[in-house]
Amino acid sequence: xxxxxxxxxxxxxxxxxxxxxxxxxxxxxxxxxxxxxxxxxxxxxxxxxxxxxxxxxxxxxxxxxxxxxxxxxxxxxxxxxxxxxxxxxxxxxxxxxxxxxxxxxxxxxxxxxxxxxxxxxxxxxxxxxxxxxxxxxxxxxxxxxxxxxxxxxxxxxxxxxxxxxxxxxxxxxxxxxxxxxxxxxxxxxxxxxxxxxxxxxxxxxxxxxxxxxxxxxxxxxxxxxxxxxxxxxxxxxxxxxxxxxxxxxxxxxxxxxxxxxxxxxxxxxxxxxxxxxxxxxxxxxxxxxxxxxxxxxxxxxxxxxxxxxxxxxxxxxxxx
Amino acid sequence: xxxxxxxxxxxxxxxxxxxxxxxxxxxxxxxxxxxxxxxxxxxxxxxxxxxxxxxxxxxxxxxxxxxxxxxxxxxxxxxxxxxxxxxxxxxxxxxxxxxxxxxxxxxxxxxxxxxxxxxxxxxxxxxxxxxxxxxxxxxxxxxxxxxxxxxxxxxxxxxxxxxxxxxxxxxxxxxxxxxxxxxxxxxxxxxxxxxxxxxxxxxxxxxxxxxxxxxxxxxxxxxxxxxxxxxxxxxxxxxxxxxxxxxxxxxxxxxxxxxxxxxxxxxxxxxxxxxxxxxxxxxxxxxxxxxxxxxxxxxxxxxxxxxxxxxxxxxxxxxxxxxxxxxxxxxxxxxxxxxxxxxxxxxxxxxxxxxxxxxxxxxxxxxxxxxxxxxx
Numbered sequence: 001x002x003x004x005x006x007x008x009x010x011x012x013x014x015x016x017x018x019x020x021x022x023x024x025x026x027x028x029x030x031x032x033x034x035x036x037x038x039x040x041x042x043x044x045x046x047x048x049x050x051x052x053x054x055x056x057x058x059x060x061x062x063x064x065x066x067x068x069x070x071x072x073x074x075x076x077x078x079x080x081x082x083x084x085x086x087x088x089x090x091x092x093x094x095x096x097x098x099x100x101x102x103x104x105x106x107x108x109x110x111x112x113x114x115x116x117x118x119x120x121x122x123x124x125x126x127x128x129x130x131x132x133x134x135x136x137x138x139x140x141x142x143x144x145x146x147x148x149x150x151x152x153x154x155x156x157x158x159x160x161x162x163x164x165x166x167x168x169x170x171x172x173x174x175x176x177x178x179x180x181x182x183x184x185x186x187x188x189x190x191x192x193x194x195x196x197x198x199x200x201x202x203x204x205x206x207x208x209x210x211x212x213x214x215x216x217x218x219x220x221x222x223x224x225x226x227x228x229x230x231x232x233x234x235x236x237x238x239x240x241x242x243x244x245x246x247x248x249x250x251x252x253x254x255x256x257x258x259x260x261x262x263x264x265x266x267x268x269x270x271x272x273x274x275x276x277x278x279x280x281x282x283x284x285x286x287x288x289x290x291x292x293x294x295x296x297x298x299x300x301x302x303x304x305x306x307x308x309x310x311x312x313x314x315x316x317x318x319x320x
Numbered sequence: 321x322x323x324x325x326x327x328x329x330x331x332x333x334x335x336x337x338x339x340x341x342x343x344x345x346x347x348x349x350x351x352x353x354x355x356x357x358x359x360x361x362x363x364x365x366x367x368x369x370x371x372x373x374x375x376x377x378x379x380x381x382x383x384x385x386x387x388x389x390x391x392x393x394x395x396x397x398x399x400x401x402x403x404x405x406x407x408x409x410x411x412x413x414x415x416x417x418x419x420x421x422x423x424x425x426x427x428x429x430x431x432x433x434x435x436x437x438x439x440x441x442x443x444x445x446x447x448x449x450x451x452x453x454x455x456x457x458x459x460x461x462x463x464x465x466x467x468x469x470x471x472x473x474x475x476x477x478x479x480x481x482x483x484x485x486x487x488x489x490x491x492x493x494x495x496x497x498x499x500x501x502x503x504x505x506x507x508x509x510x511x512x513x514x515x516x517x518x519x520x521x522x523x524x525x526x527x528x529x530x531x532x533x534x535x536x537x538x539x540x541x542x543x544x545x546x547x548x549x550x551x552x553x554x555x556x557x558x559x560x561x562x563x564x565x566x567x568x569x570x571x572x573x574x575x576x577x578x579x580x581x582x583x584x585x586x587x588x589x590x591x592x593x594x595x596x597x598x599x600x601x602x603x604x605x606x607x608x609x610x611x612x613x614x615x616x617x618x619x620x621x622x623x624x625x626x627x628x629x630x631x632x633x634x635x636x637x638x639x640x641x642x643x644x645x646x647x648x649x650x651x652x653x654x655x656x657x658x659x660x661x662x663x664x665x666x667x668x669x670x671x672x673x674x675x676x677x678x679x680x681x682x683x684x685x686x687x688x689x690x691x692x693x694x695x696x
Contacts, residue, residue: 055537056534079538084535084538086534086535088531089531092532093530095334103330106326107540108540109540
C-alpha cells in the first residue's frame with residue numbers, strides 16, 4: 001500500500017483456545033511512526049493479537065511481522081526490538097522503581113543512564129519516587145513505570161495492551177499525552193483500549209469484536225463519519241431502562257443505546273432534526289418530564305454499536 | 321553470562337528484601353530440627369512386663385533381675401498363671417509376657433539353650449520390634465554372665481563337645497544406640513529438601529501469578545539463562561540452610577562429625593540440583609503459588625516416605641526398595657549418615673552422588689523441555 005514497509009503487518013491471523021475462537025482472521029497494517037489503536041470490548045481478542053505480535057504465543061493460522069520480522073521465525077530478534085506492556089501490571093512489586101528499571105535495562109544489555117533521553121519524558125515524573133517499591137505506587141505511577149520499563153531498551157515498536165484500564169480519568173489523559181509525545185519522537189505505537197473515547201487520540205483505529213475487525217482501519221474521524229443514519233440523543237427524568245424501552249418501541253427507531261447520561265437513538269429515513277422533534281413529542285405525550293432530544297454528531301462508539309448489530313459487509317475484505 | 325548475573329542479582333535482592341520469607345527459611349527449620357530430633361525416636365524407654373516364672377530358681381531370679389536392672393523393663397504382673405499373664409496383655413497392664421519354663425536352670429546347667437518365651441503386644445509393630453531386640457540383648461548378656469558365673473563350669477563341660485553358637489550383637493558407629501544423630505540427620509536432609517523445592521516451585525509460580533513471567537518472556541532472556549539465574553541463588557540458600565543445620569547438630573546436640581564435612585557439601589551441592597530441578601518441574605505444571613504449594617507438598621511427602629529418611633528402606637516391600645534407588649533424598653540421607661556418623665570416605669558415597677547427579681540431569685532436562693512447551 002505504501003512504499004515504506006509496515007511496522008506491524010498482520011495477515012489473516014487466527015488463534016483458537018480449545019473451542020473458542022479468539023482471533024478469526026484479522027488483518028491490519030501499522031505504518032511507521034503511527035499511533036494505532038485497537039478498540040474493542042473485553043474478550044474481543046485484543047490481548048491475543050498483541051501476545052502473538054510480542055511472540056509469547058503462536059498463531060494457529062495466518063502470518064504477522066513486527067518491524068519486518070516474522071513473529072514465528074524471528075521471535076528472538078523481535079523481542080529486542082519491541083517494547084511491551086501487558087494488560088496487567090507485571091513488574092516486581094517488591095523491587096523499587098529504580099531496581100525494576102535497571103533490571104529490565106540490564107537484561108536488554110543496556111543501562112538506565114545510557115537510555116535516559118528515551119525514557120526521560122515519562123521517567124522524570126516518577127524519578128522522585130526512585131526508592132519506593134513498585135507495589136506501593138499509585139495506579140497512574142505504576143503505568144508510568146511500566147511504560148518506562150517498556151521503553152528502556154529503545155524499542156522500534158511499542159505494543160501496549162489496555163494501558164489505561166483501571167486508571168483514573170486524569171491519569172488516563174496524562175498517559176495519552178505521553179503517547180502523543182512519544183509519537184512526535186517518531187515511535188510506532190500499537191495500543192489497545194476498551195474505552196471508545198480514547199479512539200480520538202489515535203492516528204488510525206481498528207474496531208475489534210469477537211475476533212474480527214468490524215471495518216477496515218481508518219482515522220477516528222473517518223470512522224465516525226461513516227455513520228450515515230440520523231442520530232439523536234435523548235434525556236428525560238425517570239428510570240433509564242424504562243426510557244430505553246419506550247424509545248425502542250417507537251416507530252422509526254432502529255436502535256437505542258445508553259451513552260453515559262444520554263440515550264442515543266438511531267433512526268431511518270428522516271433527518272436528525274425531524275427525528276429529534278418526533279422523539280421529544282412522543283416522550284412528552286407519554287408523560288415523561290424534562291425531555292431533551294437533540295441531534296448529535298456520531299462518535300466512534302455509535303459506529304461500533306451500529307456495526308455490532310449490523311456488520312459492514314466490506315469488513316471481511318483483506319486489507320493487509 | 322552477564323544476563324544470568326543480572327537475574328541472580330535481581331533474585332538475591334528480592335530474597336533479601338522479603339524479611340518475613342528470610343525468617344521463614346531459617347527459623348522454623350532450625351526449631352523443627354531442635355524439637356523433632358529430640359522428640360522423634362525409636363527408643364522404647366519403658367516396658368511393663370507380666371512375669372510367669374515357673375522355675376523359681378536362683379538362675380531365673382538372676383534373669384529377671386537382669387531385665388529389671390536394664391531400666392527398660394518393669395515387672396507389673398507377677399503370676400504363675402499363663403492365663404493371667406495373657407489377660408494382662410489384653411488389658412494392657414503389660415505390653416510383654418516373659419515366661420520362664422520349669423527346668424530353666426537345669427537346662428542351662430546342661431548347656432541346652434534355655435527356652436524362654438517372650439510374648440509381645442505388637443499393636444505397635446515398631447515398638448514391639450525394639451522390645452524384642454532389647455530382650456534379646458539382655459538374654460545374650462545373661463547367657464554370657466552365667467557362663468562366667470557359678471554354674472559356668474558345668475555349662476562348659478556340657479557344651480565342650482559341641483560348642484554352641486553365641487550370637488554377639490555390637491552396635492557399631494552409634495555405640496549408645498542413640499537415635500538423636502540418626503533423626504537429626506534425617507531431619508536435616510528433609511529440611512534442605514523442603515526449602516530447596518518449595519523456594520523454587522513457589523518463586524516461579526509467583527512470577528507466573530503476578531505476570532512478570534510474561535514480561536520476561538518478551539525480553540531476550542533465554543530459557544537456559546532464566547533457569548540458571550533462578551536456581552543459583554536457591555542453590556546457595558540451600559547450602560546455607562545445610563550449614564545452619566550442621567551447626568545445630570554439632571554445637572547444640574554435640575554430635576561429632578566422623579567424616580570429612582567437605583564431602584557432605586559435595587553431596588549436598590549435587591543433591592540440591594536434583595531438589596531444585598524437581599521444584600522447577602513442579603512450577604512448570606502449575607499456574608499459581610497455591611497450586612505449587614499443594615503439588616510440592618504431595619511430592620515431598622512421597623519422596624520422604626519412600627526415601628527411608630525415618631524408616632529403613634530395607635523393611636519396605638521389594639518394589640518400594642527399587643523405587644527408593646531412584647529417590648535422590650534416599651541417597652542424600654544415606655550420604656549424610658555415612659559421612660557424619662560412620663566416617664565414610666569418597667569411595668563410600670560416590671555411587672550415591674552419581675545417582676543424585678543422574679536424577680538431577682533427568683529432572684532438569686524435563687523441566688527445560690516443559691518450559692519450552694508451555695512458552696510456545
